[in-house]
Amino acid sequence: MRIELSNVSFLYEKDHALRDIDAQLPSGKLTVLCGKTGSGKSTLLHLLSGLEKPSSGTIVYSEANPRQRIAIVFQAPETQLFAGSVRQDIEYGLELKGIPRQERLDRTSQALAKVGFDPAAILDRSPFLLSGGEKRRVVIAGALALEPDMLILDEPTAGLDPSSTKDLLDVLVQLRSQGLTIVISTHDLETFFPLADQVMVMLQGRTHYNGPARELVSSPHILESAGLEVPAATRIAYRLRSQGVPVDVPVSMDELLSALSAHKLSIRRKSLDEHPDTAPNAESGQASSGSGGDAPSPWEALETSGSLLKRLDPRAKWLGMVILSLAILHTSSLWGTLASLLVTAVILKAADISWRKTWKFLSPFFLLFIFLWLFAAVSIGSGDVSIGPFGLSYSGAIKGGIGVFGFLFIIALGLAFTETTSGVPLREGFEWGIRPLRRIQLPTRDLSMAVSITIQFVPWILEKVGQLRKALASRGQDTIGMRKWTPRQISFLFVPLLIIVIKMGDELVSAIESRGYDRQAERTSWYKLRWSVKDTWVSGLVATASSLLWWFG
Numbered sequence: 001m002r003i004e005l006s007n008v009s010f011l012y013e014k015d016h017a018l019r020d021i022d023a024q025l026p027s028g029k030l031t032v033l034c035g036k037t038g039s040g041k042s043t044l045l046h047l048l049s050g051l052e053k054p055s056s057g058t059i060v061y062s063e064a065n066p067r068q069r070i071a072i073v074f075q076a077p078e079t080q081l082f083a084g085s086v087r088q089d090i091e092y093g094l095e096l097k098g099i100p101r102q103e104r105l106d107r108t109s110q111a112l113a114k115v116g117f118d119p120a121a122i123l124d125r126s127p128f129l130l131s132g133g134e135k136r137r138v139v140i141a142g143a144l145a146l147e148p149d150m151l152i153l154d155e156p157t158a159g160l161d162p163s164s165t166k167d168l169l170d171v172l173v174q175l176r177s178q179g180l181t182i183v184i185s186t187h188d189l190e191t192f193f194p195l196a197d198q199v200m201v202m203l204q205g206r207t208h209y210n211g212p213a214r215e216l217v218s219s220p221h222i223l224e225s226a227g228l229e230v231p232a233a234t235r236i237a238y239r240l241r242s243q244g245v246p247v248d249v250p251v252s253m254d255e256l257l258s259a260l261s262a263h264k265l266s267i268r269r270k271s272l273d274e275h276p277d278t279a280p281n282a283e284s285g286q287a288s289s290g291s292g293g294d295a296p297s298p299w300e301a302l303e304t305s306g307s308l309l310k311r312l313d314p315r316a317k318w319l320g321m322v323i324l325s326l327a328i329l330h331t332s333s334l335w336g337t338l339a340s341l342l343v344t345a346v347i348l349k350a351a352d353i354s355w356r357k358t359w360k361f362l363s364p365f366f367l368l369f370i371f372l373w374l375f376a377a378v379s380i381g382s383g384d385v386s387i388g389p390f391g392l393s394y395s396g397a398i399k400g401g402i403g404v405f406g407f408l409f410i411i412a413l414g415l416a417f418t419e420t421t422s423g424v425p426l427r428e429g430f431e432w433g434i435r436p437l438r439r440i441q442l443p444t445r446d447l448s449m450a451v452s453i454t455i456q457f458v459p460w461i462l463e464k465v466g467q468l469r470k471a472l473a474s475r476g477q478d479t480i481g482m483r484k485w486t487p488r489q490i491s492f493l494f495v496p497l498l499i500i501v502i503k504m505g506d507e508l509v510s511a512i513e514s515r516g517y518d519r520q521a522e523r524t525s526w527y528k529l530r531w532s533v534k535d536t537w538v539s540g541l542v543a544t545a546s547s548l549l550w551w552f553g
């Protein structure tokens, strides 16, 4: 499959992740995509696979139905495994395509063999209990079982040991020789340059270079100006050339070694003092001590810039959040709901959060809230309108609607709060608020830590849900919206999500313990709470708005 991109740009919210990309990905070739972190590689892969649409520009595929013909393997393999056994996991995509049972099993076994497994030994194992390298190969087998025309791999060697990496490279070389078009995003230039038919270097969302790897290593300044390290073999070759050894610039260490075998090298020993590279670096000895004197802590530096809400003292935000939430919950009229909507909108604007982001954040709650709304409006037997055995009451519908919208506004306020307050200020502010409870022996410090971690977990979990949805969609689901998903597919989201959350919780506990967390010991805070005039003004405004809502809403 051949792909042609013309003038392709992509925006997340308001920020450009890709700008004006023009490129061709030739059929049956292996293209390596590299660039510094954040340069737009993963975004480009999502566009190529059809999981995202360009904000502008066009992507033309040489075949019809590209979504069905392109398989993508994302960065973290654990986000793509969801079934109880390796076999079920790989067969999932085939089931969606309506492939009969026996053919499914044959294709699954063949795909597992292609990535170096003994199918009989692994088919019934739980994918969650495999090692990182094995999980990655199972995910690739799942992609290959779909018999795609193009395979896209995002960081396939990250976290793999050298022998697993070599196994993976052998698989890729074999697949390319069978005509598969392969696109790989990677930071591992040493490993993939020797394989690449074409290299695309990304820089700040643009194509910085597009051409053969050999030309790229012949002009190492291109890699350097993109913030990438020139591969070791290339650097050694340049050093040798500068010292009079006539070697061609290689794309791999093997190539360099075989070029060197033609030369008789005599290595002159230099004393250490002659080496500028090994001279002690006076500046490096002056690393910052961390105590920093009056220098602001990392959190303080972060929170003195950005939106108005970001610059407020966390105590002002906690107070505002609590009194506004109480006032919103107290409203009982449609006017009160409209006023709450207005206040929430103003706060979201002050937090610089777009409507699109708010909508995306709230949408997972809609189903639950519609159910709660119906629950408030519908009763058995009585009501203003009868539908079979059920009755619909207008007053119940209005009361339920007011309550449901109130909760949605409070969740949106929570979004504004967590988006503008990082972990430490959030915890310090909360701890300050509940400090009086220490007198009744309440463990306020543990409580504030638990609350701050839990609050920060919410956006993280939503992001994981998004990744899992994309992983399922990449197996052949036609839409990445939730509406066309069956309950079984939705249930597939929960097992891996639960595993990810439990694993994250476990790692968090180990991290806290390994840092010597002692509940009794006094703590030195990195972050100083500072109340300013602006906090007083904003708190006054929020208190006035909350009082008006309370009395007139």
Ligand SMILES: Nc1ncnc2c1ncn2[C@@H]1O[C@H](COP(=O)(O)OP(=O)(O)OP(=O)(O)O)[C@@H](O)[C@H]1O
Residues within 6 Å of the ligand: 012, 013, 016, 017, 035, 036, 037, 038, 039, 040, 041, 042, 043, 044
């Ligand atoms: N879901 C998102 N919402 C908002 N911005 C995003 C999102 N995902 C990525 N970005 C931004 O888009 C830009 C490109 O990100 P992308 O993940 O494509 O880079 P990358 O080159 O793949 O990075 P890495 O090598 O670290 O994986 C970055 O500035 C990133 O912060």
